[in-house]
Amino acid sequence: MNAETRTLIIGIDGAPFSLIQELAEQGVMPYLSSLRADGIFRPMRSSIPAVSSVSWSSIITGCNPGEHGIFGFTEMMPESYVMSFPNFLSLKRPPFWAEQAGKCVIINVPSTYPPQPLNGCHISGFVSPRLDKAVYPVSELAKLEAMGYEVDLDVAKAKQSDLVLYKQLDETHAKREELADYLWDKYDPAVFMMVVTGSDRIGHLGWHHWEEESHPSHQQFLDYFRRVDETVARFARRLGPRDTLVVLSDHGMERTTQEVNLNAHLIQGGFLKLGGEDKKKYNRIQAGSTAFALEDGRIYLNERGRFPNGSVDESEEDALLDELTAFFAEMRVEGAKVVAKIHRREEIYWGEHLSRAPHLVLVANSGLKLMGRLTTELYQPSALSGMHNEQAFLLVRAPRAEEIVPEAPTVEDVVPIITQ
Numbered sequence: 001m002n003a004e005t006r007t008l009i010i011g012i013d014g015a016p017f018s019l020i021q022e023l024a025e026q027g028v029m030p031y032l033s034s035l036r037a038d039g040i041f042r043p044m045r046s047s048i049p050a051v052s053s054v055s056w057s058s059i060i061t062g063c064n065p066g067e068h069g070i071f072g073f074t075e076m077m078p079e080s081y082v083m084s085f086p087n088f089l090s091l092k093r094p095p096f097w098a099e100q101a102g103k104c105v106i107i108n109v110p111s112t113y114p115p116q117p118l119n120g121c122h123i124s125g126f127v128s129p130r131l132d133k134a135v136y137p138v139s140e141l142a143k144l145e146a147m148g149y150e151v152d153l154d155v156a157k158a159k160q161s162d163l164v165l166y167k168q169l170d171e172t173h174a175k176r177e178e179l180a181d182y183l184w185d186k187y188d189p190a191v192f193m194m195v196v197t198g199s200d201r202i203g204h205l206g207w208h209h210w211e212e213e214s215h216p217s218h219q220q221f222l223d224y225f226r227r228v229d230e231t232v233a234r235f236a237r238r239l240g241p242r243d244t245l246v247v248l249s250d251h252g253m254e255r256t257t258q259e260v261n262l263n264a265h266l267i268q269g270g271f272l273k274l275g276g277e278d279k280k281k282y283n284r285i286q287a288g289s290t291a292f293a294l295e296d297g298r299i300y301l302n303e304r305g306r307f308p309n310g311s312v313d314e315s316e317e318d319a320l321l322d323e324l325t326a327f328f329a330e331m332r333v334e335g336a337k338v339v340a341k342i343h344r345r346e347e348i349y350w351g352e353h354l355s356r357a358p359h360l361v362l363v364a365n366s367g368l369k370l371m372g373r374l375t376t377e378l379y380q381p382s383a384l385s386g387m388h389n390e391q392a393f394l395l396v397r398a399p400r401a402e403e404i405v406p407e408a409p410t411v412e413d414v415v416p417i418i419t420q
């Protein structure tokens, strides 16, 4: 990044490498197809777990979760079992744009609410509870309101019918593009980053529209990605030969069949004891419990000193982790093993926030989503069509792209590419 060149980054949230490759080959995404020939197009490993909040935090900081401090969409507040939802203020490392000399326009990057002052403009993305606090500088708010800009779909409504889903996807995308045009012209930024998030919503609600070619909504699924391709082309064509273009996703997507309730398995295995009535509250965790789970496969030891009913001393941790590892390796649903990989935190995380990390992170076999519900029901059919996996993609067109893109990139490698 330097003053004379421009960097354009377009995120397509939740789009796996395999989907982009197939859509490019089928002619649904002709511009991305041409970029594959001009640049480097590779699978990119998502964060562990493969969740937008963790992954985008690594993409924009270049740091590991142990350094930036975001381990999931949810987190326990210190010395309690009360759930909190980390936001941009929880991020412990600066995003790359904080150190930029030139103007930056940042639009709809997940987990960047509320935006912080920068040289340029920042419209934060999912989750942005209030539009008026999602805009920096606030002087741009009137423009967004006049446009009827929406940060996200109304997912509850979109779940009601495919017609509503695709109508909302279309409207939200059109307004995001209109906003992007306006901000590009107004700021003439050195760095422009925009994330499309409809791609993740369509993946969760309509992955079967993609996989089942005879599905009545198959064509609409393709049309949406055709539209995204046109958006990439619209902005990428404004770049010169020395500029950098990065198109990427934060994680992949695949069909989901069952949701596995890890806490129910921990109860059955004698690791977790629940009291109380309120189904959703983790303060039902009783003394004597040794482990519990939060969503997306995060397993926490019930540490003494860290949690109110903590029962596990430091000296017991290693043996307990061995026991849990053996337990999860054998965990089955309808006879089939659930877990594909079990990561100990020291193997995947480093940095000053390591002690807040989950002790284990489980990665499930295909189609199984690992839930953190407090229930005794071991598993249930999934209410959604698609779930995340770790297969993101990275496409880079830049001078020296061959040298700067690693052979097997991860989300932590993006900052070094764009700040070269």
Ligand SMILES: [Zn+2]
Residues within 6 Å of the ligand: 014, 052, 200, 201, 204, 388
């Ligand atoms: Zn998602």
